[in-house]
Amino acid sequence: MNIQEYLSIFISSVFIYNVILSRFLGLCPFVAISKNTRQAFAMSAAVTFVITASSVVTWLIYRFLLLPFNLAYLRTLSFVLVIAALVQLIEMVIRKTSPALYRAFGIYLTLITTNCAVLGAAVLNIDMFFVNGRAISGSFYYSLFQGFCMGLGYTLAMLIMSGIRERLELCNVPKPLRDFPLAFIIASVLSLSFMGFSGFKF
Amino acid sequence: MKGLIKEFTKGIIKENPTFVLALGLCPTLAVSVSVVNAIGMGVAATFVLLGSSVIISLVKDFIPNKIRIPCFIVIIATFVTVIELCLKAYSPVLNRALGIYVPLIVVNCIVLGRAEAFACKNNFLSALFDGLGMGVGFTLALIFISAIREILGSGQILGHTLIKGFEPVFVFGMPSGALLVIGLLLGLFNLIKNRKA
Numbered sequence: 001m002n003i004q005e006y007l008s009i010f011i012s013s014v015f016i017y018n019v020i021l022s023r024f025l026g027l028c029p030f031v032a033i034s035k036n037t038r039q040a041f042a043m044s045a046a047v048t049f050v051i052t053a054s055s056v057v058t059w060l061i062y063r064f065l066l067l068p069f070n071l072a073y074l075r076t077l078s079f080v081l082v083i084a085a086l087v088q089l090i091e092m093v094i095r096k097t098s099p100a101l102y103r104a105f106g107i108y109l110t111l112i113t114t115n116c117a118v119l120g121a122a123v124l125n126i127d128m129f130f131v132n133g134r135a136i137s138g139s140f141y142y143s144l145f146q147g148f149c150m151g152l153g154y155t156l157a158m159l160i161m162s163g164i165r166e167r168l169e170l171c172n173v174p175k176p177l178r179d180f181p182l183a184f185i186i187a188s189v190l191s192l193s194f195m196g197f198s199g200f201k202f
Numbered sequence: 203m204k205g206l207i208k209e210f211t212k213g214i215i216k217e218n219p220t221f222v223l224a225l226g227l228c229p230t231l232a233v234s235v236s237v238v239n240a241i242g243m244g245v246a247a248t249f250v251l252l253g254s255s256v257i258i259s260l261v262k263d264f265i266p267n268k269i270r271i272p273c274f275i276v277i278i279a280t281f282v283t284v285i286e287l288c289l290k291a292y293s294p295v296l297n298r299a300l301g302i303y304v305p306l307i308v309v310n311c312i313v314l315g316r317a318e319a320f321a322c323k324n325n326f327l328s329a330l331f332d333g334l335g336m337g338v339g340f341t342l343a344l345i346f347i348s349a350i351r352e353i354l355g356s357g358q359i360l361g362h363t364l365i366k367g368f369e370p371v372f373v374f375g376m377p378s379g380a381l382l383v384i385g386l387l388l389g390l391f392n393l394i395k396n397r398k399a
Binding site for chain 2: 185
């Protein structure tokens with residue numbers, strides 16, 4: 001266990017390279033479902049869960065299937081299919097085992113199938129924790145942890161955004177800027193404040 | 203012939219994937235730092251759109267309706283892998299600049315959106331022109347956004363300095379500048395649409 005590594009993964013994927021505000025992954029639900037805090041929270045919980053699960057599965061597939069058979073070039077293709085199947089599977093399991101949980105984020109699960117944050121996290125894990133086609137030591141746990149942290153970063157951005165948008169509901173916004181354009185402008189200001197975490201480079 | 207030209211031109215202005223349909227914004231924001239990156243991304247996405255539209259329109263009669271989405275994704279992912287390997291082999295610099303956004307073309311809503319909305323209902327030729335038109339529309343939108351960002355963010359265009367002594371606004375080269383530019387542009391397009399209506 002290398003605490004320092006884990007801490008740096010946490011800080012960089014939650015704050016510095018926030019999935020939404022600095023990597024621009026998963027923007028569609030970010031603008032579409034961030035109008036109310038409860039929905040935003042349910043969506044982010046679903047995303048966090050799926051990213052963590054898919055980080056584990058894609059790591060295993062890459063390490064034990066694609067690498068030994070020299071099929072690394074099939075990465076994109078296999079990951080997309082595996083993630084889609086995984087989301088379906090999770091949805092079925094949740095529906096059978098816990099109807100309350102299914103009501104809370106079941107409908108959002110189907111939306112996540114082609115969310116770029118999930119595939120992005122999987123690809124990033126492979127890019128970062130495999131060097132020259134070999135897993136670096138502890139890379140499985142790093143991938144798991146990084147997936148989870150990216151989910152946390154997603155949740156953080158979603159919650160801040162939905163809080164702001166709830167308050168803006170009563171404001172008088174110029175008509176052409178309503179909805180999407182305003183959401184992007186708010187995100188821009190948020191992203192500006194998140195830039196403080198990485199420091200300014202001139 | 204006239205119909206085909208219409209399929210081609212509608213993607214450029216009337217149904218522009220970025221500004222009018224607001225699809226595929228993630229890569230648009232991420233790679234629009236410089237015009238060179240934008241052109242690279244646009245060409246890659248156009249290739250994928252063109253290839254997947256044509257193949258899907260050819261095999262649409264053989265694919266059972268219930269499993270069409272996974273089939274489309276496999277076809278799209280194949281073309282993405284082709285362009286990924288080509289970029290790696292012939293243009294490593296561009297590949298590094300575009301990073302994870304090349305494999306992410308798979309989940310770009312424009313590609314799957316066109317497959318589902320157009321290619322699986324139309325014949326080979328219209329799908330070809332539709333894919334090409336959408337790709338060109340996407341590329342032009344990318345170039346437009348990245349030109350604004352590159353001029354304001356570094357005072358250059360395609361690496362050439364435009365105005366001597368211009369103090370660049372660094373924020374436009376950063377993620378927050380991208381969000382600001384796209385927000386204001388979408389607002390501008392809404393304004394134009396409202397004026398017309």
